[in-house]
Amino acid sequence: MADGRLVIGTRRYSSWSLRGWLCVQLAGLDVVEEIVPLAQEDTTTRIATLSPSGKVPYLEHWRVQVWDSLAIAEYCAEIEPxxxxxxxxxxxxxxxxxxxxxxxxxxxxxxxxxxxxxxxxxxxxxxxxxxxxxxxxxxxxxxxxxxxxxxxxxxxxxxxxxxxxxxxxxxxxxxxxxxxxxxxxxxxxxxxxxxxxxxxxxYRDAATEPKAWIAARYESVD
Ligand SMILES: N[C@@H](CCC(=O)N[C@@H](CS)C(=O)NCC(=O)O)C(=O)O
Missing domain, CATH: 1.20.1050.10 (Glutathione S-transferase Yfyf (Class Pi); Chain A, domain 2)
Structure with a gap:
């Protein structure tokens, strides 16, 4: 069984998730990933049930809860100085x-x-x-x-x-x-x-995300 979980958003768009995910990988934490697609009808309610801040990334490791990418970076550095x-x-x-x-x-x-x-x-x-x-x-x-x-x-x-x-x-x-x-x-x-x-x-994993996760809000920049 894994030591915890990391909640992230759509890889294609979620810059804060990328930061948190990188730190968690670099620290070698054994966590399960939960992905909440961003900019969907139920995104806000889904994240609210998973993350205390209502934002991703959110990390649970052993009994420690850490949200916000910079806090996750600091937590990871406690494990991997x-x-x-x-x-x-x-x-x-x-x-x-x-x-x-x-x-x-x-x-x-x-x-x-x-x-x-x-x-x-x-x-x-x-x-x-x-x-x-x-x-x-x-x-x-x-x-x-x-x-x-x-x-x-x-x-x-x-x-x-x-x-x-x-x-x-x-x-x-x-x-x-x-x-x-x-x-x-x-x-x-x-x-x-x-x-x-x-x-x-x-990037590889982002390329295999479902097409239904593509969101006009992030695609509209010329
Ligand atoms: N300051 C936060 C920002 C986190 C944030 O804004 N995450 C976005 C996704 S990149 C989010 O969760 N948005 C919620 C939503 O789209 O409903 C951090 O550093 O982690």
Whole structure:
């Protein structure tokens, strides 16, 4: 029997679920997955019966209940400490960029919803000023992390794909989907994240989701 369960939304769209799922996988937790398709008539009521916040991801592990992707990331790091860098300076940076991702970049999140079914289709409309600001800030954060802490591998803090990389994985997906032009260092980082086996697994599983889960709300961006 598994040690708990992880409730997630549609893989094609649920960026917060992707973050939580990555952390849980990286920590090696043995949990059963429950998927609640997003943007269906009964989505809100179904999630409400499963998750205290009425949102996904939601993790139950042994008797511990954890909701909200950042809390799940912290919980997973209690079990697998390498999810945060061991050096305190790098760890402070990793926690800060993760928190900034979690609480910020509203313009980008609103205008560029994650949609794994539209890879390599550049945005037809011009990117607004606020979205351009978000993109520039993320590019700068990735570049700084790679320059200061990433010498020993392709991820933000080197060889280990950790919590900070998990927090940005859905942004990588958005940048690739919408054909966003990045600086060379940020682009190489995005390619490394996309090539990670766990991302490949998530994309593969997303591609086999039922067609009935496709939701106009997330498909309408040009
Ligand atoms: N701050 C939360 C956000 C979670 C969230 O907004 N999840 C969305 C799916 S990506 C959700 O559960 N939506 C509920 C719904 O669509 O009814 C986190 O970090 O986990």
């Amino acid at each position: 390498s999810l945060w860098p061991s050096d305190p300076v790098a760890r402070g940076f990793a926690r800060s960029v993760s928190a900034e991702m979690h609480s910020g970049f509203q313009a980008l999140r609103q205008s560029m919803p994650m949609n794994l079914g539209r890879e390599n289709r550049p945005l037809a409309s011009v990117v607004s000023e606020s979205v351009a600001r978000d993109i520039a800030r993320i590019d700068a954060l990735w570049t700084e992390a790679r320059d200061r802490f990433g010498a020993h591998g392709p991820y933000l803090f080197g060889a280990t794909f950790g919590n900070a990389d998990a927090m940005f994985a859905p942004v990588v997906s958005r940048f690739l989907s919408y054909g966003i032009v990045l600086s060379p260092k940020a682009r190489r980082y995005a390619e490394a994240v996309r090539a990670h086996p766990l991302l490949a697994e998530w």
